[in-house]
Amino acid sequence: MLKDEQIYQKLLKAIVEHKLPPGERLPEDKLAEAFGISRTGIRKVIQRLALERFVIVEANKGAHVNRPSRQEAEEVLNSRILIEPQLIPDIVNNWTAKHAKHFYAMVDEENHADEQGWLSQSIQLTAQFHYELAAISNNSILAEFVEQLCYRSSLVLAAYGSRKSVSCDSGDHAELLTLLDARKTVQAQQWMEHHLIKVKQSISLDGNDCAQIDFQRLFSEM
Amino acid sequence: MLKDEQIYQKLLKAIVEHKLPPGERLPEDKLAEAFGISRTGIRKVIQRLALERFVIVEANKGAHVNRPSRQEAEEVLNSRILIEPQLIPDIVNNWTAKHAKHFYAMVDEENHADEQGWLSQSIQLTAQFHYELAAISNNSILAEFVEQLCYRSSLVLAAYGSRKSVSCDSGDHAELLTLLDARKTVQAQQWMEHHLIKVKQSISLDGNDCAQIDFQRLFSEM
DNA sequence: GTATTTGAAATTGTATACAAAATAGGGAAA
């Protein structure tokens, strides 16, 4: 018997990793059966995912996985560009050796996943790096918002990104850690801004909305 | 027959204006009866309000209006201080005479409500000023987030604010409009930051969490 | 008089039933 929080996490993970690709319909009975609960419980989870923009619900037509438009993709990245660098001062203030150890270990994991070509794990880890960093700031409201934006970025990256944009996002996180260790606040802020701008540019190269599932293409580059 | 969006708006308004004070329980059947629908529909609305932190739901104990802690109050204001000034450049870019007219009219309304001592309307209008301004930026994700923060600010203000903090927040919005008209971006940003810091300080004077309903006190100062 | 227990009432959690709407497929006409 799974609680709805767990069902929510499982569905979110499946969406972010494109195991449920953009546009995929989410029929209530099928999901209800799959998770061994009634439609009532599933609807609650779907509504939450809809409020967080991971799925779209249309009246009388059900829910499907959101296929972010290029406009939405840019807004997500622009939001992160605006917020994440601003969190750096608080992060530096709260930064401890324990944090450093944790994040260096995470970077190692990222690099390993990258080298092995484990793309969905790579996407997951890079998002985790950013939102766990945000969580060090003293503002849980913004930290939670950034977490949501990171997950939405994963969806965006899976839809519009190339293999290169993913490693672009995960490749050099270690640089930031050295700046945080040295408490170079301004430089860390600049690093973060440039980092996110690079990611944004890597998905903005061509101007078409993705019409169909793109995870195939993404994996085919491996 | 009311749609859930309308029910949501009505409940949100009642909460923000403290017609449903912090801590007030929200029993499902009473609300269901009040709005002439079944519990199913009400639960959907309550879940949304809970995800947006206007109400708290405890398992098997139902929902009650959130009574923001001082910590939460500061985080809400800090979030706005971090975001809203950063939206100014885009707002200046998109600023038109039509916008100016609309916002000057809104300021007039605010001042009128202030003079008449219509406190809840004053609170509502000052929130509206800020989130409609944010909506002029090109980022609908951030605009929506700011809207949520403004409504949460209203709740905070009603809980912790004095009459003075309300008029502090609404009193001088006209100044910002003249800066926007003159396209003085940097000054407008500084104005916004100082403005929000003032509001934050006005609610941070004493360090106690409000233990009980404070809207009474708020009105008694009128 | 205070504290604890117990049971009835009220409230939430979950599943299901039925209504309403959309979708899909087949058949008829052009």
Next chain:
DNA sequence: TTTCCCTATTTTGTATACAATTTCAAATAC
């Protein structure tokens, strides 16, 4: 063959029923 329309099926929308839990108050014990 293609298009259109109609019906059967599927899927969602909403209410309700029943189970599980909490709450509140009265009664008992100390």
